[in-house]
Amino acid sequence: MYEESDKTKGGSGRTSYLMGTVLEALGRRKEAMDMKLVAAEIRKDVLGKEPEQDDNQASYDLLIPFEQR
Numbered sequence: 001m002y003e004e005s006d007k008t009k010g011g012s013g014r015t016s017y018l019m020g021t022v023l024e025a026l027g028r029r030k031e032a033m034d035m036k037l038v039a040a041e042i043r044k045d046v047l048g049k050e051p052e053q054d055d056n057q058a059s060y061d062l063l064i065p066f067e068q069r
Contacts, residue, residue: 009042009063011064013043014064016035017036020035020039042063
């Protein structure tokens with residue numbers, strides 16, 4: 001089965017976080033929470049940061065190289 005590398009996993013984590021913020025702005029709170037939970041799990045796996053620690057866009061931006069943002 002397909003396994004993501006840490007490089008592609010980071011992109012998925014950042015995308016999940018951003019999608020969560022969009023869904024939250026649209027009032028779709030349950031879906032937003034689900035997406036942000038996925039993002040937090042990926043961030044913990046890649047960066048070792050706990051979900052409650054620095055839960056903001058800047059910390060998810062660290063999941064991918066600067067030039068890919």
